[in-house]
Amino acid sequence: MGDGILESIRYLLITTKYNLFSFTYYRAQFVLWLVSSLFISLYPFIAVTVIYSVSTGIQGWNYYQLLFLSSTASAAIGIITMFISISEINYMLIHGRYDAKLLRPYNKLAIISGGTGFVPNISNIMASGLLIIYSLANLNVTAIYILEYVVLSAFGIAALALFLLMLTSFSYRYFRGYSFIGNFTGFIRSVSNYPLTVYGTTGVILFTVLLPIGTAYFYPAEAVLGNVSSFGFALYIIGTVLVGSVSYKLFNMLIKGYTGSGSAMR
Amino acid sequence: MFENIDGYYAVFIAGLKSRLVYKKDWVMWMLVRFAAALVMVLVFTAIYLGSGTTSIKGFTLPFIYSYFFIENAIWFGISTDILGQMQDDIQGGTVASALIKPISYTGRLLSNGLANTSMSLIAVCLPLLVVGIALSGVAISLQTALVFAGELVIAYGLYSVFSFLIGTTAVYLVEVWAVSSIYWGIVGIMNGVLMPLSFLPVWLQNILTFTPFPAMAYTEVSTLLGTVSSQYIIETMASGAIWLAVLACFAYLWWGRVRKDITSAGG
Numbered sequence: 001m002g003d004g005i006l007e008s009i010r011y012l013l014i015t016t017k018y019n020l021f022s023f024t025y026y027r028a029q030f031v032l033w034l035v036s037s038l039f040i041s042l043y044p045f046i047a048v049t050v051i052y053s054v055s056t057g058i059q060g061w062n063y064y065q066l067l068f069l070s071s072t073a074s075a076a077i078g079i080i081t082m083f084i085s086i087s088e089i090n091y092m093l094i095h096g097r098y099d100a101k102l103l104r105p106y107n108k109l110a111i112i113s114g115g116t117g118f119v120p121n122i123s124n125i126m127a128s129g130l131l132i133i134y135s136l137a138n139l140n141v142t143a144i145y146i147l148e149y150v151v152l153s154a155f156g157i158a159a160l161a162l163f164l165l166m167l168t169s170f171s172y173r174y175f176r177g178y179s180f181i182g183n184f185t186g187f188i189r190s191v192s193n194y195p196l197t198v199y200g201t202t203g204v205i206l207f208t209v210l211l212p213i214g215t216a217y218f219y220p221a222e223a224v225l226g227n228v229s230s231f232g233f234a235l236y237i238i239g240t241v242l243v244g245s246v247s248y249k250l251f252n253m254l255i256k257g258y259t260g261s262g263s264a265m266r
Numbered sequence: 267m268f269e270n271i272d273g274y275y276a277v278f279i280a281g282l283k284s285r286l287v288y289k290k291d292w293v294m295w296m297l298v299r300f301a302a303a304l305v306m307v308l309v310f311t312a313i314y315l316g317s318g319t320t321s322i323k324g325f326t327l328p329f330i331y332s333y334f335f336i337e338n339a340i341w342f343g344i345s346t347d348i349l350g351q352m353q354d355d356i357q358g359g360t361v362a363s364a365l366i367k368p369i370s371y372t373g374r375l376l377s378n379g380l381a382n383t384s385m386s387l388i389a390v391c392l393p394l395l396v397v398g399i400a401l402s403g404v405a406i407s408l409q410t411a412l413v414f415a416g417e418l419v420i421a422y423g424l425y426s427v428f429s430f431l432i433g434t435t436a437v438y439l440v441e442v443w444a445v446s447s448i449y450w451g452i453v454g455i456m457n458g459v460l461m462p463l464s465f466l467p468v469w470l471q472n473i474l475t476f477t478p479f480p481a482m483a484y485t486e487v488s489t490l491l492g493t494v495s496s497q498y499i500i501e502t503m504a505s506g507a508i509w510l511a512v513l514a515c516f517a518y519l520w521w522g523r524v525r526k527d528i529t530s531a532g533g
Contacts, residue, residue, distance in 0.1 A: 026439075026440045028439065029439055029440045029441060029444065032439070032444035032445060032448070033444045035444070035448055036443075036444045036445075036447035036448045036451070039447070039448055039451045039452075040447075040451070043451060043454075043455075043460075046455060046460070047460060047461070050460070050461050050465050050466065051309075051313065051461075053465075053467075054322050054323055054465045055313050055317060055319065055322050056313075056316075056317040056319070057313065057317075058309070058312050058313055058316060059312065059315075059316025059317065060316075120444075171291070171294070174290060175288060175290040175291035175294055176288040176290075176291055177287070177288030177290075177291025177292065177295075178291070179288075179291050179292060179294075179295035180291050180294035180295045180298060182295075183295055183298050183299065183302075184298060186302070187298045187301060187302050190302050190305045191305055193305075194305070194309050194312075197312070198308050198309050198311070198312035199308050200308070203308070
C-alpha cells in the first residue's frame, strides 16, 4: 500500500507545502526572488518588442503571435521549475541527500522531485499569464482552440518535466558536476523564446524528439493559431505520452543504481 | 596583497584543477554554451531571410552573426565565479577562517575567479571570437586589437567589481542569487548581450552612455566590427575606466564596513 499513488501524491503535497514555508520564512529574500522571477517573464517580452520595433519580425508570426508563444514558453518552464528544480535535484544527488529518502515507501519520482521546486516562480507564471491574456486579446482566437491549447500544454509540460528529471539522473550518472544541468534551464529558456521553425528542420526534430522542449510551448501555441489538425492533435497526445513514458522508465532505471553518499551509482 | 604571490598562484592552479574534475560535465556545459550562442544567430537569420531585408540599423546578416558570436565570447570571457564563492564562503561560515589566512580574501577571490575566466577564455571565448571575426570579414589591425584588449580588461574589472559588490549582500541575505539574477538580467539588456544597443530606443541609448554597461560587451564588439566611431570608443572606454575606479574604491570601503558584520557562522 505504501507504494500507492495516493500516498506518493500526499507525500508530494506535504513536501511542497514545507518547501513553500521554507521560502516564505525569509520574507525579504522571498520578495527579491519574486521580483527576479517576474523579471524572467519580462525578458522575452522585451526581446520580442525590440525585434518588432526594428524589423518586420519572423516570417509567419506577427508581434502578438510571437509574444503569445514566448509567454507560453515562459509560463510552461515557470510551472515546471516551480515544482521541480533540476539543479537542486542534481545538487542533492551529488551530495548524497537522497540516501535515506529513497528508502521511504513512496514512488521514486515523488521522492526525488518533492520539495525541490522554486516557489517564487509563481510571479513568473502570473506575469506570463497576463502576457498570454494580453496577446490573446489581440488575436482572433476561438474557444475550441484555447481548449486545445490548454490540453496540449498540460501534456507537453508533463512530458518535458519527466524528460528533465530523466536528464538530471542521466547527467548525475554519466557527467557528475553542476555545470551542465545548472545551465540547462537557461538554455531551454533561450531556445523557447522563438518558434522551433527558426532553428530549421534539424532544430524542429531535435527540439521535438531528442530534447522535447517544443512539446511544452511550440505545438500548444500552434494549436491556438489554428495550425494543428485533429490528426496532429491526436499524434501530439500520443507523442507526449510516449516521451513521458520513456523518460519515466529511463529515470527509474538510472536512479535504481543510487546506493549511497551520491557516489556509488553503477 | 602582493606579499604572498605563491599563495595566489596556488589558489589559481587549484581553481583550474577543480574545474576539470568532471570533464564530461564540463564538455557538456561548453556545448550548451555554444548552442546558446547560436540561438540569436538562427533567430536573426530567419528575420533577415524571411523579410528579404539586407540591413537592420546598419547591421548586415554577416555582421549580426559576428555580433552575437563575439558578444557571447566576451560575455563568457569576462564572467567570473566570485559571486558563487562569496555566497558559499559567507553563508557557509568559511569566510571567518579565510579572513585570518596569510593571503587576502579578496585576492583569493580574484585568483580563483581568474581560474574560472581562463577556462572560459580557452574553451568558449577564443573559438567564438575566431568564428565571429572570420564571419565578419573585417581585417583586425594591431591598433584595434590593442584597444580591444584594453576594453576587455576594463570589462573584466567591472564584471568582477559588480560581482563582488553583489556578493557582499550574502552578509545580510540568505542567498545572493535573487539580487544577482535581477542585476545581471538588467545588465544583459543594457550591455548589448540581448540585442545590439543601436536597436534600442535612442533616448535609452543616450542614457546608457552615462553608465558603465556598454563597456561590458557592446563597445568591445563594436570596436572589432568597426560599427561605431572612434569618438564613441574613446568616450565609452574613458567612462568605463572612471566607473571601474570609482566602483573599486567604493567596494574597498564597503568591504571594510560589511566585514565587521561577518560572524564565525558567516553572514
